[in-house]
Amino acid sequence: MAPMYDLSTRKRALALVAQGRSLNAVSRETGISRAAIRSWQVRIEPRPRMAPPETGPPADECAYAYLLGLYLGDGCISGHPRGTGYYLRIACANSWPGLIEACEIAMRTINPTGCASRTQAQGYVSVVSYSRHWPHLFPQHGPGKKHERRIALEPWQQVIVDAHPWEFVRGLIHSDGCRITNWTTRLVAGERKRYEYPRYFFTNVSEDIRRLYTDTLDKLGVEWTHCTRHGNPYNISVARKASVALMDAHVGPKY
Incomplete structure (x- = not known):
């Protein structure tokens, strides 16, 4: 007699298939037979399940x-x-x-x-x-x-990023970055004065994503430094005046 599976088990198996996993892979991971998974697909979908058609690179x-x-x-x-x-x-x-x-x-x-x-x-x-x-x-x-x-870009994605690097940087900053104002003090003519300067931060735990960001900055001529906090190198800082000016011209603060 074929085993009975509850609804949550069925949903989990179908969700794995929906992620692009093969029936063999889902069967090995869940212990559910390929025939059972296929029968659930047929019941849920009136037509045979097909892989999403390939599309070319986005027009915009x-x-x-x-x-x-x-x-x-x-x-x-x-x-x-x-x-x-x-x-x-x-x-x-x-x-x-x-x-x-x-x-x-x-x-x-x-x-x-x-x-x-x-x-x-x-x-x-x-x-x-x-x-x-x-x-x-x-x-x-x-x-x-x-x-x-x-995390790595496909060749066609890299072509797009190379053609529109500032839009890519802007998206990264809008998601995991910010523009802030730092301050320090300087001794001027014997008097200590407060000095403020803008700075961009990008923070992401993924080393690969940070590298995509810094590689793009390098191509744009933007100087950056690692800003390690509590032993974690997750922060990338842009603080040089000329580089901040470039970022201001093409990215700007969030709004």
């Missing part, structure tokens, strides 16, 4: 470079429970309504369906868009946290 490369930066910082992709498509979600703090608007516009521009929406959560807005194409457009998608797996 500028919007894509910005959205890629946002995704690498605060984005995630999850499969629909029925395995019919994927949700792209990017978390945006309530404090930056302009950023939320820019994120939604970029998402609508890149999504082949042109759809996106907002969901209010505690302290942030989740900008969400549904499409079958997200894993192809963002091949960095995978199981687990980004900093626990290798």
